Amino acid sequence: MPQPDLRAPLRLATTIRPYDWGSVTALPELFGTEPTGQPQAELWMGAHPGAPSTVGGVPLDAVIAADPAAALGPATAGRFGGRLPYLLKVLAVARPLSLQVHPSAEQARAGFAAENARGVPLDARERTYKDDSHKPEMVCALTPFHGLCGFRSPAATAALLDRLGVPGLRPWIETLRGEEPGAALRAVFAQMLDDAAAPLREQVERALLAAAAEPELAPYAEVARACPGDRGVTAALLLHHVDLAPGEALYLGAGVPHAYLGGVGVEIMANSDNVLRCGLTGKHVDVPELMRVVAFTPGEPHRVPAEPGGPGESRYLPPAPEFALARHELAGERAHELPGGVPQIVVCVEGEARLGGLTLRPGESAFLAAEVSSARLEGKGTAYRAAPGA
The missing domain is CATH 2.60.120.10 (Jelly Rolls)
Structure with missing residues (x-):
């Protein structure tokens, strides 16, 4: 092709x-x-x-491999091995x-x-x-x-476990309260995942389901309800709910x-x-x-704040060189001018987004190669745009 x-x-x-x-x-x-x-x-x-997504029946990875410098731009192609x-x-x-x-x-x-x-x-x-x-x-x-997402402080987790009222949790609670945080988390996490903890997991699941109405415990009860008997149910209790x-x-x-x-x-x-x-x-x-x-x-x-870009644009800039994300709220009055020279993907999630000669509806997306010097994104709706990070 x-x-x-x-x-x-x-x-x-x-x-x-x-x-x-x-x-x-x-x-x-x-x-x-x-x-x-x-x-x-x-x-x-x-x-x-x-x-891989396809363009006219051709896989996008093949499109890029055929001309990485044109598809990605020389800098991005060199930085990420032509991918x-x-x-x-x-x-x-x-x-x-x-x-x-x-x-x-x-x-x-x-x-x-x-x-x-x-x-x-x-x-x-x-x-x-x-x-x-x-x-x-x-x-x-x-x-x-x-x-x-991520480990809660051992002291806070010990307090959460204590509220379940399961006697078998006492050794883990004491470890979380008494040892250095990293060592405590490693020891308890490993024990929670061990097959020998299966009987204790059953007790924890029953206690979680009984406490499902408590806001702080409700997410962990949701996990217990969805995955009964799974080793991850107790391990989930070590993590923040977000x-x-x-x-x-x-x-x-x-x-x-x-x-x-x-x-x-x-x-x-x-x-x-x-x-x-x-x-x-x-x-x-x-x-x-x-x-x-x-x-x-x-x-x-690690929450990433939405930083203002142009009118109607919010940018999310995480500490990863591979990617950044922008949200475009399209009001039909002003086109959003997109930069050129880098590989971008735009996906519409609400309403309608027009990009060059393309009209994108929810769930539809387009690839902008680095060869696209500039583009106008307009319409009425919401679109997200992916690009390499800084």
């Missing part, structure tokens, strides 16, 4: 991943499409080989995602090389490292969105344990699929490797 004209915005054909935690109705309601009766979890927009550095998604979360963590760049390179040396096939279920890249990510809420209102964003760096619980959001991440899971999932779990990657450091979740 011929190479598309990279000097104009290009409409993307995209894939929706049907993971079991996805919502049956949220994306159809957002995009104005008919439900399929099956979960629709993630709309992918980008050049990840697992589900689009980010992956953009729309998530529709109806039940908890896996309790997971992402590796650092150094850990990803070492883990990928080690599994290659052992001859583990890339598509094997037991494969942990799918590529040699790290996977920082950021989610920006489209609807009320909530999840678990609520995001529409327009608020959360950044997750390497080593931060997390699990999204519910809502619809735009997610952007480095172009990687490296996920280490320890619970709340039927997928491959690798507790020893996850324990090596987790950063056992308590801290507040």
